[in-house]
Amino acid sequence: MNGWLNLYKQKGISSAKAVHLVKTYFKKCKIGHTGTLDLEAEGVLPVAIGQATKLVSVLMDSKKQYIFTIKFGAQTTTADSAGEVIKETNFIPLEIDCRKICDQFLGEIKQTPPAYSALKINGVRAYKLARENKIFELKQRSITIYDLNLLKYDPQNKTATYSVDCSKGTYVRSLAEDISLSLHSLGFVIELKRTKVGIFNEENSINILDLNYEIFDEAWALLKNKCLRVEEVLDDIPVLEVDNLIAQKIRYGQQCNFDNVGNYDQIWLKYDDKILAIGSLSNNNFKSSRVFNYIENGE
Secondary structure, eight states, X not given: OOEEEEEEEOTTOOHHHHHHHHHTTOTTSOEEESSOOOTTOEEEEEXXXXXXXXXXXXXXXXXXEEEEEEEETEEESSSBTTSOEEEEOSOOOOHHHHHHGGGGGOEEEEEOOOSSSSOEETTEEHHXXXXXXXXXXXXXEEEEEEEEEEEEEETTTTEEEEEEEEOTTOOHXXXXXXXXXXXXXXXXXXXXXXXXXXXXXXXXXEEGXXXXXXXXXXXXXXXXXXXXXXXXXXXXXXXXXXXXXXXXXXXXXXXXXXXXXXXXXXXXXXXXXXXXXXXXXXXXXXXEEEEOOOOTTOO
């Protein structure tokens, strides 16, 4: 098998556990996922199977969409409800201010990742260092917020729910803290759902927990039927269809020239109705970054 599964990860299950469940059905295939979801978060988790694992980095560059709820009045160690409260405030922002603040976060902004994150510091995950009360610093990074909207405001429960379209590398927990501070308050995430990653959205996702493990063939048939083609994630990248001669050259690592095509930072080649390679095109010369070789077991 080669392709993509649009998996939906539930709360309380790690991304690694979700991928492990998929592996029980695709034991002979390489498996990978695109962006870890926190244990307390839920939502879309695209899973790459076989040759699709070569495009994980491409999908990770795609826009993502989240819906998250901020609880005002306190700050926690993890920036979500799983952490311990370290600061409190009595000031709760008004709905009009929660709505107005959205414009301040649009475009390219600087963000400091949360201490409890999977980023590595000298080879060690940040969350492990944080649990051990080690002192370390995470550098600010540039991210892009394409859209941010207030969906719901609840004064009784002191919460505000937002939707955000953002670039890769965005930490919603940090965004929630920054929004709260900009509103002269404190806040942390109590609900977090990823609703979209590139072409994958919540509506078309598969809840792995709904599969009937007792009837393996039935579950396998469902997953196989829901599996998308490898090249589905390249819908916004230019493509060139090539003949057998070019295909052989690509497979053997030989130079290939394309006249009157133009220059592209990223382009993919199609042969026999499948993706052959992905790479760049400059001065008529194609330079591959990944070559795809389909064999029966999908590895």
